[in-house]
Amino acid sequence: MRFTGMRTAKAGAAALVAVPLALGGMASQSRAQDASPSPSGTFGPGCAGISQKASTAKDKVTEAAAAYPQLSQLVSAAVRARLSGTLDExxxxxVFAPDDQAFQKVTASQLTSLLQNQGQLKKVLTYHVVDQQITPNELSHGSFTTVEGGKLTTSGSGTDFKVNGKANIVCGNIKAANATIYVIDSVLQPPSS
Known part of the structure; x- marks a missing residue:
């Protein structure tokens, strides 16, 4: 009986340690409000509302994004554009990842047209990806070349950042095995060629 109680206590202690780890450092969000965000924790006004199914730090980016119900439309679009393997490699x-609310801002006809044109869908989605790790410290006045080939900019300070002057980072610095994810509230459009 004593052995079982000790095992239960150890399991309980492990669960207490695992919960903050699974939340990707969301516990540090309240401290981050006063100071510049650290590259080791998540930040942003929407982090508390972003739920995840499991810890994503060891998952490739597509699987990591799929763990967040709020990114389901992005994951579906990436699969439709056949980008999953490319991004995971x-x-x-x-990844500046538009959440489901971002996709709701796009008109139904624009979204239908985009989803039916694989080439254009791939162009739009790869515009949200930068082929390097971007830390929160680089967001205040950043200019980055995307996988699509266009430039995107970031600006802001503390825990309040924008991408291209319009999309807000609602939760940033989420870790995946091969990526850093910044959840944004708008779908970005690549510059016209």
């Missing part, structure tokens, strides 16, 4: 990368 790149390392390290940064």
């Amino acid at each position: 790149k390392s390290p990368i940064t």
Whole structure:
């Protein structure tokens, strides 16, 4: 009986340690509000509302994104554009990941047209990916070349950042095995060629 109680206590202690780890450092979010975010923790006003099915630090980016129900439309679009394998093979990368609410801002006709044109869908999605790891410290005045080939910019300070002057980073610095993910509230459009 004593052995079982000790095993239960150890399991309980392990669970207490695992919960903050599984939340990707969301516990540090309240401290991050006062100071510049650290590359080791998540930040942003939407982190508390972003739920995940499991810890994503050891998962490739597509599987990591699929763990977040709020990124289901992005994951579906990446699968439709046949980008999953491509993104999972790149390392390290940064993904500015539009959440499901971002896709709701796109008109139904625009979204239908985009989803039916694999080439254009791939172009739009790869515009959200930078072929390097971007830390929170690089976001205040950043200019980055995307996998699509266009440039995107980041600006802001503390825990308040924008991409291309319009998309807010609602939760940033989420770790995957080969990527850093910044969840944004708008779908970015690549510059016209």
